[in-house]
Amino acid sequence: MTVSFSMFQIYRLVWLSFMTSMCLSACIHDSVLQETPVVSSNIISSRVPRLFPRSTSSDYFQPLRVTPWYLLGENAFISQGQIRQLKIALQEVTQMLSSTLSVHRSEGSLLLNRDISRFCRSVWRAPNDNKCAYMQTSYQGEKCLDVTIPDFHLQGVKVWSDLEKEPRTVIEDGAGVPDTDFLLYVQVAQTQKCAAQPSVIAYASYCQQDPTGRPLAGVIVFCTDHLREEEYNQRHIIQVALHELLHTLGFSSSLYASWLDCSLAEYGEACSSRTRVTNTDENGQFRIYTPTVMQKMGEHLGVEGVGAPLENKGFPNLASSHWESRFFQGSIMTALLSPPHLTHLDPITLAAFTDMGWYKVNATIKSQLMWGKGAGRYFGLPTTCQDSSTGFFCTGSKLGCHHLHLDKGNCSTDSYLEGCHIYSPLIHGGECWRHQNSGDPDEIFHAQSRCFYSNLTKGASPNQEFRGRCYLHQCLGENHFQVKVHESEWTDCPAGAWIQMLSPIPYERRPGLIICYCGKMVHRLPPYP
Numbered sequence: 266m267t268v269s270f271s272m273f274q275i276y277r278l279v280w281l282s283f284m285t286s287m288c289l290s291a292c293i294h295d296s297v298l299q300e301t302p303v304v305s306s307n308i309i310s311s312r313v314p315r316l317f318p319r320s321t322s323s324d325y326f327q328p329l330r331v332t333p334w335y336l337l338g339e340n341a342f343i344s345q346g347q348i349r350q351l352k353i354a355l356q357e358v359t360q361m362l363s364s365t366l367s368v369h370r371s372e373g374s375l376l377l378n379r380d381i382s383r384f385c386r387s388v389w390r391a392p393n394d395n396k397c398a399y400m401q402t403s404y405q406g407e408k409c410l411d412v413t414i415p416d417f418h419l420q421g422v423k424v425w426s427d428l429e430k431e432p433r434t435v436i437e438d439g440a441g442v443p444d445t446d447f448l449l450y451v452q453v454a455q456t457q458k459c460a461a462q463p464s465v466i467a468y469a470s471y472c473q474q475d476p477t478g479r480p481l482a483g484v485i486v487f488c489t490d491h492l493r494e495e496e497y498n499q500r501h502i503i504q505v506a507l508h509e510l511l512h513t514l515g516f517s518s519s520l521y522a523s524w525l526d527c528s529l530a531e532y533g534e535a536c537s538s539r540t541r542v543t544n545t546d547e548n549g550q551f552r553i554y555t556p557t558v559m560q561k562m563g564e565h566l567g568v569e570g571v572g573a574p575l576e577n578k579g580f581p582n583l584a585s586s587h588w589e590s591r592f593f594q595g596s597i598m599t600a601l602l603s604p605p606h607l608t609h610l611d612p613i614t615l616a617a618f619t620d621m622g623w624y625k626v627n628a629t630i631k632s633q634l635m636w637g638k639g640a641g642r643y644f645g646l647p648t649t650c651q652d653s654s655t656g657f658f659c660t661g662s663k664l665g666c667h668h669l670h671l672d673k674g675n676c677s678t679d680s681y682l683e684g685c686h687i688y689s690p691l692i693h694g695g696e697c698w699r700h701q702n703s704g705d706p707d708e709i710f711h712a713q714s715r716c717f718y719s720n721l722t723k724g725a726s727p728n729q730e731f732r733g734r735c736y737l738h739q740c741l742g743e744n745h746f747q748v749k750v751h752e753s754e755w756t757d758c759p760a761g762a763w764i765q766m767l768s769p770i771p772y773e774r775r776p777g778l779i780i781c782y783c784g785k786m787v788h789r790l791p792p793y794p
């Protein structure tokens with residue numbers, strides 16, 4: 266009798282601070298792993314059997330259908346309006362995933378497996394070891410994390426008290442969930458995990474895999490306290506849900522061993538398992554070394570043969586489920602997330618989804634990673650980040666610009682950066698693109714404003730230090746833009762150059778300089794609500 270178990274993980278996102286819209290949120294799931302046995306009814310061999318009829322590429326992959334299944338108990342002390350908002354947020358996320366990832370769809374409704382080690386008291390030996398001989402009388406059904414899976418989502422139970430005879434059906438197959446590739450149970454509850462760590466806003470886990478290893482179902486739990494009207498922030502909920510879903514769909518340390526190599530397989534043919542997804546680099550840090558990830562990482566840094574580093578904080582000897590913060594500022598898959606308007610789906614995360622073997626990634630989907638672009642082989646190391654000349658890292662505690670130039674930034678560090686300093690967005694008043702009153706009459710806060718380094722200021726105080734300031738800008742083409750300060754004309758700002766502007770009227774005219782950081786400016790960003 267053999268029954269094997271695999272671990273299943275919990276992803277948690279926490280607010281690091283309780284500030285308003287500018288707080289950073291952190292996913293600490295890797296440090297709060299909870300080990301829970303889950304069914305592994307289909308043993309995944311090194312050679313995954315041919316499962317599907319041969320077909321052509323165009324019909325083989327179809328957009329991923331993530332179906333949210335709401336289990337909103339009475340303990341959800343939030344208004345119907347908040348629930349509606351949550352559903353809208355999840356709809357946006359599932360639509361985003363559907364246009365980004367395609368899968369091979371199974372026929373019929375999705376029916377989840379039951380855990381034979383729970384419903385069955387004894388199992389026939391190999392080769393009949395998935396046949397139950399005696400039902401467990403105390404069997405209470407299946408759970409996914411804390412959620413009880415409805416019976417009609419589950420396969421039935423048959424018992425073979427005699428292998429020679431027909432089995433007895435103890436529980437009929439459920440009807441299943443139609444039009445679904447991934448079933449997401451959504452719970453709103455102030456669970457023990459929420460209570461234990463009040464900064465946790467959501468956590469998630471997958472709990473079922475198909476015979477190829479692709480996750481089929483999971484749970485996301487939103488902590489009630491964070492959905493209350495005073496706390497609620499739609500952009501944050503969308504960001505958290507997307508981050509968590511990307512974990513449950515495959516970007517998880519517990520799933521690296523299941524990733525498939527389909528490079529030699531025709532559509533519908535067997536893929537082989539990847540011998541090794543992660544390995545340590547020369548500094549002992551784990552990286553993902555799969556082909557597409559390496560290619561995209563190489564294109565990004567402008568070098569060849571580099572893997573994509575995984576967060577090592579708290580994981581000296583293990584591969585974690587997040588990208589290394591020093592390399593991936595602004596990516597959706599770092600452990601500490603930047604505010605939503607500074608966070609993007611990045612090409613290397615998409616490459617990881619390609620390399621899982623279960624998905625086809627939409628090549629036209631927008632993704633971006635500006636941090637470290639073209640910065641070379643030695644970028645991002647604790648030993649090189651004290652060199653601020655690349656324009657990414659900073660030293661001291663100056664007031665500059667966040668690297669996307671939408672916000673002013675404070676040169677600071679956090680526990681994931683291992684002593685490296687970056688311009689992190691100011692918690693208050695640093696959003697150049699948001700109309701607001703600032704203390705500085707020279708600056709312009711406007712949807713078309715960006716952060717520039719300048720010492721331009723009113724004449725009364727000469728020898729101003731250079732710091733981040735907000736001015737209007739307009740884009741005239743790639744790497745070609747103009748800036749405008751109060752009372753000035755639109756002035757060309759060539760990439761990487763310094764331009765001299767006169768201090769604005771009505772102040773005494775004194776020349777000041779603006780540094781044109783066109784190379785790292787991000788243009789044509791959608792207006793942020």
Ligand SMILES: *[C@@H]1O[C@H](CO)[C@@H](O)[C@H](O)[C@H]1NC(C)=O
Nearest residue numbers: 328363364365627629630631
């Ligand atoms: C791929 O993404 C584009 C938008 O970037 C979208 O219009 C298109 O429908 C997507 N394709 C699929 C198959 O979802």
Ligand SMILES: *[C@@H]1O[C@H](CO)[C@@H](O)[C@H](O)[C@H]1NC(C)=O
Nearest residue numbers: 662664675676677691692693
């Ligand atoms: C910059 O960060 C430091 C420490 O992180 C903090 O003391 C300071 O108030 C911040 N400055 C601004 C303008 O936010």
Ligand SMILES: *[C@@H]1O[C@H](CO)[C@@H](O)[C@H](O)[C@H]1NC(C)=O
Nearest residue numbers: 720722727728729776777778
């Ligand atoms: C800005 O810096 C330049 C170069 O150091 C200097 O010539 C100019 O006087 C400074 N302007 C102000 C207003 O401090």
